[in-house]
Amino acid sequence: MRIDAENLSFAYPEAGFRLDGVSFYVESGESVAITGRNGSGKTTLGKLLCGLLKPQGGRVLFDGEDTSGWSLPRRGKRIGYLFQEPSKQLFAPAVMEELTFTQELMGTPADEAARRAYEVLSRFDLSKLASQGTYTLSRGEKQRLAICGLLLHSPEALVLDEPTTGLDKRRGELLAEAIRECLSGGVSVIMISHDREFVKNNASREIRLEDGKVV
Amino acid sequence: MKNNAVPKNNAQIDPRVTFLFVFLLSAASVMLRDALTLVPVLVSAAVAAGWARAPFGTLLRRLRGLWAALLAVTLFQALFSGDVVSGLLTGAAVLERLLVLMLGGSLLAGYPGHALVQGMIQLRLPYQLAYMVSIGLRFLPRFRESFQDSLTAMQLRGVDFRRMKLRRRFKVYAYLLMPAVVSGVNSARKLSMAMELRGFGAYPERTAYLPLRMKERDWLAFAAVLLWAAALMAGQILWRIYT
Ligand SMILES: Nc1ncnc2c1ncn2[C@@H]1O[C@H](COP(=O)(O)OP(=O)(O)O)[C@@H](O)[C@H]1O
Ligand SMILES: [Mg+2]
Numbered sequence: 001m002r003i004d005a006e007n008l009s010f011a012y013p014e015a016g017f018r019l020d021g022v023s024f025y026v027e028s029g030e031s032v033a034i035t036g037r038n039g040s041g042k043t044t045l046g047k048l049l050c051g052l053l054k055p056q057g058g059r060v061l062f063d064g065e066d067t068s069g070w071s072l073p074r075r076g077k078r079i080g081y082l083f084q085e086p087s088k089q090l091f092a093p094a095v096m097e098e099l100t101f102t103q104e105l106m107g108t109p110a111d112e113a114a115r116r117a118y119e120v121l122s123r124f125d126l127s128k129l130a131s132q133g134t135y136t137l138s139r140g141e142k143q144r145l146a147i148c149g150l151l152l153h154s155p156e157a158l159v160l161d162e163p164t165t166g167l168d169k170r171r172g173e174l175l176a177e178a179i180r181e182c183l184s185g186g187v188s189v190i191m192i193s194h195d196r197e198f199v200k201n202n203a204s205r206e207i208r209l210e211d212g213k214v215v
Numbered sequence: 216m217k218n219n220a221v222p223k224n225n226a227q228i229d230p231r232v233t234f235l236f237v238f239l240l241s242a243a244s245v246m247l248r249d250a251l252t253l254v255p256v257l258v259s260a261a262v263a264a265g266w267a268r269a270p271f272g273t274l275l276r277r278l279r280g281l282w283a284a285l286l287a288v289t290l291f292q293a294l295f296s297g298d299v300v301s302g303l304l305t306g307a308a309v310l311e312r313l314l315v316l317m318l319g320g321s322l323l324a325g326y327p328g329h330a331l332v333q334g335m336i337q338l339r340l341p342y343q344l345a346y347m348v349s350i351g352l353r354f355l356p357r358f359r360e361s362f363q364d365s366l367t368a369m370q371l372r373g374v375d376f377r378r379m380k381l382r383r384r385f386k387v388y389a390y391l392l393m394p395a396v397v398s399g400v401n402s403a404r405k406l407s408m409a410m411e412l413r414g415f416g417a418y419p420e421r422t423a424y425l426p427l428r429m430k431e432r433d434w435l436a437f438a439a440v441l442l443w444a445a446a447l448m449a450g451q452i453l454w455r456i457y458t
Pocket of ligand 1: 012014015017036037038040041042043044045
């Protein structure tokens, strides 16, 4: 899916921060990195893209369609968002349930939901955690489980906020592989990251934010 | 030192007196069954809250979802039970009770946490218990936040709550409450571990920075509460005799 950000602006007056006139695009099947120092507004921009925050000016287009009036679930069906803090995103007490619960809510039969869940867990080297609880997972494991949750619903675009935090080299490589697979399926990927090497190896373009502006 | 553990907005009544009053209010609202006899309890709770300028409005707004749902359920039950009048009276009693409890809660909410804890300690409740209550209060907002995060995460996976049948929706909420509780309890446990590592609980008594002392007006308030309780009981007894 192609994503266009047009002239986005958003302010946190109490923090003295504003994102100002941010425009860029991401093609279908393209991977773009959003980089910048701490506090430059990367997370804020990610939230604007997936609808967690409403822009105070400008708009976000999905395949040319203005998403301004869209509900969160409507956007969520097309875009997957990895929170910067993945533990906030996990809602189930057990790893398997984390992946089957929303599928079943949306009408997938239980056995099919479980099959898909196992498949995506094995892609991220998490199969042996399938019967565990979610609270005792390490940060990196939570991160990967959250990404599994996004991929289950076959999104057309991904916004990943600091996806490599807490991942070792091998798990980072698994993530990169999954990203490449998504890209070849036409999914566009926006990765927000500090990790220079990961960005260099996995993004075709870099959008740099400084004090709420694209530079 | 001045007795500055007690804030101005509760007309500076010692929290222990308020504990007693709120306890009696709650007991009365649980023991009395019908809408009519609950009226004097409700009135006295409202008068006390008004006099103490308790933050009732804030509490009402915070618990909007809760009381709106209860109101709906009560009305529903009243209208579809065989006898509408007695159904409505039962509904009214439920609402009155709820209001009394909320007014009592708002009386306590007017005190800063440390004054409540100090009150509990000086009432000879174990101070670990008192601290647990105050820690619990502190974690409530976090609890709500985590619940909200879960809802958001599910919506971002495409789950549309507005299109869901009400029963199903409540099931999901119930399901989500569990992790919210666990994460709340986890944070509280971490905090208490940190406190114990610093020696919290090592001594049976604690020195208070801001000890509470009953002053004249506190004793007056105390007497008023006792008189009120006696009058309420006498009223109930007379009412039963004459009806
Ligand atoms: N919920 C919030 N309320 C107020 N200020 C916020 C909030 N979230 C972020 N900010 C402020 O906005 C600025 C940008 O934050 P963020 O987008 O998280 O930056 P980054 O992800 O690039 O580190 C920071 O100065 C931060 O303090
Ligand atoms: Mg960030």
